[in-house]
Amino acid sequence: MASSNAIIIGGGHNGLVCAAYLARAGLSVTVLEADHELGGAAKTIEIAPGTKVSGCAHILNQLHPKVVTDLQLEEFGLEYAAADMDTVALDSDGKHLVIKGGDAELSGDGIATGDREVWPEFRARLMRFADTLKPMLGQTPPRLKSPEGRDSLALAKLGWSVRKLGRDDMREFLRVILINVADLLEDEFEDDRLKGAVALDAVLGTHQGPRSPGSLFSLLYRYAGEALGQQGALALPKGGMGAVTQALAQAAEAEGASIVTGAMVEKILVEDDRVKGVRLATGDELGADCIVSAANPRTTLLGMLGPEHLDTGLVRRLRNIRMQGNAAKLHLALDGVPEFKNLDRLHLDGRLVIAPGIDYVERAFNPSKYGHYSPEPVIELTIPSIADPSLAPAGKHVVSAVVQYAPFELKAGWDEASKAFQEKVIDLIAQYAPHIREQITAAQLLTPADLETKFRLPGGHWHHGELAIDQMLMLRPVPGVAQYATPMPGLYLCSAGSHPGGGVMGAAGMNAAARVIELEGRP
Amino acid sequence: MTKAAAREHFRTPLLTTPFHERTSALVETNDWAPWSGYTVANVYRDLELEYSAIRNSATLFDLTPMIKYRIEGPDAERYLNRLTVRNVAKLRPGRVQYTLWCDDDGKVLDDGTLFRLGPNELRLCSQERHLPWLHAAAFGYDVSIEDVSEDIVGLALQGPTSFAVLKEAGLDDAGGLRSFAMQNLAFGAAGDVMISRTGFTGDLGYELWTTPDKSLALWDQLWQAGQHHGIMAIGSAALNMARIEAGFVMTNSDFVAAEQAVRANRRRSPHEIGLGWLVDLEKGHFNGRRALVAEQEIGTARWCLVGLDIDGNKPAEQSLVYHGKRKEIGHVTAAMWSPTCKRNIALACLKRPYGETAVDDLWVDIYVARELEWHRLMERAQVVERPFFNPPRRRATPPALF
Helix, strand or coil: CCEEEEEEECCEHHHHHHHHHHHHCCCCEEEECCCCCCECCCCEEEEECCEEEECCCCCECCCCHHHHHHCCCCCCCCCEEECCCCEEECCCCCCCEEECCCCCCEEECCCCHHHHHHHHHHHHHHHHHHHHHHHHHCCCCCCCCCCCHHHHHHHHHHHHHHHCCCHHHHHHHHHHCCCCHHHHHHHHCCCHHHHHHHHHHHHCCCCCCCCCCCHHHHHHHHHCCEECCEECCCEEECCCCHHHHHHHHHHHHHCCCEEECCCCEEEEEEECCEEEEEEECCCCEEEEEEEEECCCHHHHHHHHHCHHHCCHHHHHHHHCCCCCCCEEEEEEEECCCCCCCCCCHHHHHCEEEECCCHHHHHHHHHHHHCCCCCCCCEEEEECHHHHCHHHCCCCCEEEEEEEECCCCCCCCCHHHHHHHHHHHHHHHHHHHCCCHHHHEEEEEEECHHHHHHHHCCHHHCCCCCCCCHHHCHHHCCCCCCCCCECCCCCEEECCCCCCCCCCCCCHHHHHHHHHHHHHHCCC | CCCCCCCCHHHCCCECCCCHHHHHHHCCCCEEEEECCEEEEEECCCHHHHHHHHHHCEEEEECCCCEEEEEECCCHHHHHHHHECCCHHHCCCCEEEEEEEECCCCCEEEEEEEEEEECCEEEEEECCCCHHHHHHHCCCCCCEEEECCCCCEEEEEECCCHHHHHHHCCCHHHHHCCCCEEEEEECHHHCEEEEECCCCCCCCEEEEEECHHHHHHHHHHHHHHHHHHCEEECCHHHHHHHHHHHCCCCECCCECCHHHCCCHHHCCCHHHHCCHHHCCCCCCCCCCHHHHHHHHHHCCCCEEEEEEEECCCCCCCCCEEEECCCEEEEEEEEEEEECCCCEEEEEEEEECCECCCECCCEEEEEEEECCCCEEEEEEEEEEECCCCCCCHHHCCCCCCCC
């Protein structure tokens, strides 16, 4: 039986990051990816001949800066087609609002003076709040149960970074940290376009509406990310999200990791209460001193390892992780540049959002609670081919849109409803871009059910588990396995299902690698 | 799996057991107590007489309120091996195992008896209810679990003449039962009755199990057969005396069931309540195993449960235990003057190393009321072996006919 120091299950971005760090530490590392292609949900797919698009995640705003520099990703080919994108809050009457990326300025018709003045200060304040959370992203979350010295230190640091905000900011931070984003926005602003666009950012990829408790925390978490050294910025990787994966794979291989695709792990093998390797779907067995799984935590522990090796309380917690996606992905191949009503072409390289008001977003959320999709969904739309012509043949373009809300457990069943929903979504976009229908040469809607099968995301959830305060930090994925190590000696977790969670961040892989080296030692 | 809740259940907060017609006719004290949703006799007529019957003749005790689960399926053995700390593979059909089960931290959820009715069918009896936990533990196992507490009634027939009573009743075959064995026997009007040589008295004794519709027939036949053997109905108070002499622990009396503990440090591992001997660390993974291994390796067991022999004759109920009369090191969980041993005995929960390696200079603080005046006695205590009372007749097979 071939053997390595470490087997990484899953060649998504977190698995590759972990592999690179472990290989750098001198471990012999084998990455096993079930699919024939690396990347997991960070993948570029082809939807029509010559037309490519990020298959799931499509905007890079959280890739951990330490991962980028440590692994020299830019030297391994990571390039950005767009950095610091603007956000355009679309208005059906053509009175669009543009939220500038870096300088956080608002432009557009009919913006109240108050809003224009308050927005930069408001955004700066949220950035300061987000900054207090930032150090936590790059470290193992502290344990609250029987903590060690290090855990107390981490908690003290978090407390100190909140204290450091100063009296007024700290009070405000503590006032808002658990409230909903709608309350805060309604306190501060008049403009529905602005409030709708910020509300969308708070709920993107979650099963939350802007009035759900804790939705502000989701926004802060998002703002804690950065792109090209700029906090809260949005970027597009050149070549789509698959390019990030390619750079990571090259970095990992340069460190000496070997990567195998088409190798589906069926079972984690155990001997004397310690992992000893894996068995593949082909029946082949591979040995390892330790195993780090970048697959979903529940799949890993209850599927590959099996409940018989775990304790009942942990099994119960794992089964109760909230993990049902509520977002679909729409891809359109277009035979020309789409025209949005009254929107200058210059803005098409930005991010276009259809979320005209908090109430609109909340109403879009409502049906999903009862197992129906939104008749009028909210949409985050990009046309990556504008900034990155490599994605489509000359003169042609591709649209990548996140569409909410589309609950995983749809009452009508996705097989039945998928087509109708796709038409509804295109109709909605056509309200803003009236001629888009005629330009479509290919369309693809990935419902949460499709995301589940295509990207191995149980429940079709991007983040391998809802990213809400009760499933974050030391509660992610569940207490007992939140420090990357599991009760099974030699088995570790490193997917987005672990702290600090999803988005193409890579931090879970990085933190898990540090934990593996700490507990297993270097060879 | 689930039974429809009776809409009017709240009008009868305490149910009566199917034996109530017989037991209520015998209760002279009107001393009833609640037990798992039932009202049961605490004392029928006289506590000392009832206790004395346990040790000298034969007694009947209604144990219907015990919680009983039926566990069945191809994975039943594997499932129970994962749930409980003992090796269920060693439990053959027709045998009973005293066992316990732990939470993830290796803290005791409850203890109980496990009856192996067949290769794939077992019954677990316990003091507390655990259905949600049993279901949670069943994930990944092909097994069905049902609460059959109301479907099965039980009578404990305990005492030196208990086999004589069975023989008189025509159940001679029960004589072949060794300790912790069981058998189905035809028993006249009571039909098929399951008899197990088990009990909570530490004496020769049996437990008889049947369905509610057969309960009165079962009671009457035993009662009739026992007339020449001094049979007496006993309540919970007398049983409690016998179990202390036998050194048995009782959930939520000598330790807190882990799931019900509000304060995490009140929970106890098997080693901390004197039941470490049940734990089989070699049988493969079971619930709490890793925590128990760590406890053993790092030595984190903080408590121990010991038997005490205390000077004087005043029961040390709810007393604190001291080292050198000054340092508080634990508390008494059960205590009595043992009429049979003629000793002042107690079960106590002590902070290690007291009770383990430090056993000298232990004292118990006893408060005694003498005609409305409280007196404090500081009595010397010795750690002694449990059970305090362990007669050879308890295990002798064939059982003696007294």
